[in-house]
Amino acid sequence: MKLTCIGRYGPYPKADGACTCYLLSHADKNIVLDLGCGALPKLLRLIRADMIDALILSHLHSDHISDAFTLRYALEVSKKYGRRSFPLPVYMPDSPAAEAGILASHPMIKAHTVADGMRCDISGIFARFALMPHAVPSYAVSLEADGKKFVYSGDTLDGVRLAPFAKGADMLLMEAAVLSKHKLPGVQHVSAIEAGRIGAAAGVKKLIITHIFPEYDESDILGEAEQGFPGAKLAEEFETYEV
Numbered sequence: 001m002k003l004t005c006i007g008r009y010g011p012y013p014k015a016d017g018a019c020t021c022y023l024l025s026h027a028d029k030n031i032v033l034d035l036g037c038g039a040l041p042k043l044l045r046l047i048r049a050d051m052i053d054a055l056i057l058s059h060l061h062s063d064h065i066s067d068a069f070t071l072r073y074a075l076e077v078s079k080k081y082g083r084r085s086f087p088l089p090v091y092m093p094d095s096p097a098a099e100a101g102i103l104a105s106h107p108m109i110k111a112h113t114v115a116d117g118m119r120c121d122i123s124g125i126f127a128r129f130a131l132m133p134h135a136v137p138s139y140a141v142s143l144e145a146d147g148k149k150f151v152y153s154g155d156t157l158d159g160v161r162l163a164p165f166a167k168g169a170d171m172l173l174m175e176a177a178v179l180s181k182h183k184l185p186g187v188q189h190v191s192a193i194e195a196g197r198i199g200a201a202a203g204v205k206k207l208i209i210t211h212i213f214p215e216y217d218e219s220d221i222l223g224e225a226e227q228g229f230p231g232a233k234l235a236e237e238f239e240t241y242e243v
Contacts, residue, residue, distance in 0.1 A: 001026045001125075001148055001243040003171065004046065005210070007039040008235040010155075010177055011063040014214035017237065018042050019063040022152070022173065022210075026145050029053045029123040033141070033152050033173075040067035040074070042237065049074035050084035053123040057092035058154030059138035060099040065092075068103060075108035084108075091122065091129075093137040114139050130165045132156035135188045140165055150243045151204070155211065157188050159198035166202040171243045173235070174199060175211035179220055192221045196228020207232040208241060 002025045007018025019036025021043060030047055032055045049071060057065050068090070078084035087110035094100045094113045104111035112120075116131035116139075128142040138154045140162055151166040152173045166172050177189035190198065192209065199207035207229045212221060218234055225232040 001143070001145055001150055002240055003150065003173070003208075003243060004240045005208075005235040005237050006032075006042045006046075007036055008210045008212050008237060009063075009214050010036070010175070010211040011061075012214065013038045017214070019066070020175075020211055021067070023047070024125075024143060024150065026123075026125060029125070031056060031123055031125065031143070034058055034064040035066075035068045035071060036063045037066045040070055044074075045238075048078070048083070050078035052088060055088060055090045055092075056122070056127075056141055056152075057090065057103075058141065058152065059093055059134060059136050060096055061136060061155070064155075065099065065103075072103075072106045072108060079108060086110075089122070091120075091127075091141075093139065095137050128165075130161060132161060133158060133188075142166070142169070148243045151202075153198075155189060158190060159194065159201065163198050163201040166198070166204055169202065169204045171206040171208065171241065172199050172202060172204040173208045173210055176209045176221060176225060177211045177213060179216065180224060192224035193227050196225040196232055199229040199232065206241070206243075208235050209233065210235045 004023040006021035018038035021039030022033040024031045114129045118129040126144045149169045151169040174195045176192040176195035180191040183191040
């Protein structure tokens with residue numbers, strides 16, 4: 001499995017950047033993880049819309065799904081030009097209902113509602129979902145193939161459920177939306193230092209940090225993450241990582 005970073009920011013992108021979006025490729029299959037603001041045009045540099053085999057949306061906040069609404073039009077055009085005759089499988093929560101309803105009702109979207117503990121096959125990859133604590137239902141996802149395990153955290157308040165879920169993963173793609181000094185009561189994200197500690201507690205081999213706040217000095221984010229997990233890396237747009 002190979003993971004390519006398309007977008008890495010949240011809750012809005014830096015100029016010329018994109019919010020969280022990743023492309024996981026395996027055996028000629030392309031699975032997109034989240035599709036936030038600004039991600040679609042960057043994704044289309046690498047693959048056409050009709051080449052997406054599945055889309056996984058960790059949760060339905062705009063910085064993770066906004067370009068999924070525009071993707072619907074690209075899928076319509078793919079059908080019109082004979083490049084795609086079937087809807088795109090989209091794995092997502094069913095709440096908030098307004099966003100879920102708009103996506104699920106489109107004829108070129110085949111919505112699959114995810115649930116805590118759900119297991120399924122997605123384009124030949126074994127997938128598991130786990131509900132994380134967040135402001136809206138948010139799911140971490142584990143994807144396994146050829147003896148390799150990749151885990152994406154989605155957004156989460158802490159690592160209580162995530163660390164056991166990610167245990168022994170070859171790669172953990174981990175959100176780190178705030179620095180530790182900004183982890184105040186009510187913040188529904190982990191800090192960079194917590195992200196590193198979660199990776200260490202899970203015993204993962206590689207830790208990639210995403211959901212980067214665009215106003216931060218990136219060296220501060222990486223410095224905190226490395227306190228908990230030496231060798232942690234910040235995701236870089238268009239960088240490809242071998243799981």
